[in-house]
Amino acid sequence: MRITIAFSAILLAAGCSAVVPAPAPSQSAAAAPTPAPAPASAPAPKQPEGNWIDWPLSAGDWVYRQDDRGSIALFGPPNAEAIFMIRCDQGRNQLFVSREGTVANSGAQMTLRASSGLQSFSARNSGGTLNYAATMIPVSDIIMDRIAFSRGRFAVETTGLQSIAIPIWPEFTRVVEDCRS
Numbered sequence: 001m002r003i004t005i006a007f008s009a010i011l012l013a014a015g016c017s018a019v020v021p022a023p024a025p026s027q028s029a030a031a032a033p034t035p036a037p038a039p040a041s042a043p044a045p046k047q048p049e050g051n052w053i054d055w056p057l058s059a060g061d062w063v064y065r066q067d068d069r070g071s072i073a074l075f076g077p078p079n080a081e082a083i084f085m086i087r088c089d090q091g092r093n094q095l096f097v098s099r100e101g102t103v104a105n106s107g108a109q110m111t112l113r114a115s116s117g118l119q120s121f122s123a124r125n126s127g128g129t130l131n132y133a134a135t136m137i138p139v140s141d142i143i144m145d146r147i148a149f150s151r152g153r154f155a156v157e158t159t160g161l162q163s164i165a166i167p168i169w170p171e172f173t174r175v176v177e178d179c180r181s
Helices: 002-017 029-030 142-148 170-179
Strands: 062-065 070-076 084-091 092-102 109-114 117-120 132-138 155-159 164-167
Touching: 062 170, 070 117, 070 170, 084 170, 092 109, 092 155, 092 170, 109 132, 117 132, 117 142, 142 170
Parallel strands: none
Antiparallel strands: 062 070, 070 084, 084 092, 092 132, 109 117, 109 155, 155 164
16 A cells, blocks of 8 residues: 555656646648748837927038039038038939938928928939938929028928928028029
8 A cells, every 4th residue: 555655646746747748730830931020110200399490400511512413502410421402403404402311112202391481392212322312393493492581491391201400501592593594
């Protein structure tokens, strides 16, 4: 009886500590790959709050240049890539406005705001080695005059990018005038 009790105790102890094996996967479950989790979408950029006229101005200075195609004014921090630029392509008699960042392939808009009005244009990626969203604007478009005479600043709002406020300096207007003459 002592052997039976000892044997029973051993079996009971073994039963309590034994690991129960997981059931074998079925053929169909083993063949199906586990789907990869969907990539998280990039968070929307934090937009300035309040009226655009009260947004803090983007840091930087304007620089004006001329080249074979026409003239260009670039705005941004010293010794860094421009965050905004306007180019006159005299051969096409067009203005190209670009801002740092990329947009979705279709449906993106760039809105230019001045103290006397705003206007939206289709925006696309510039396709160069740098990441810029750009739009083409006829040289005679009234928004250029509105920006030139805006009260110290204008704003650029682009689909999927942080909106920016830029000081209006003579370099911007000079590029517009170059293209109109």
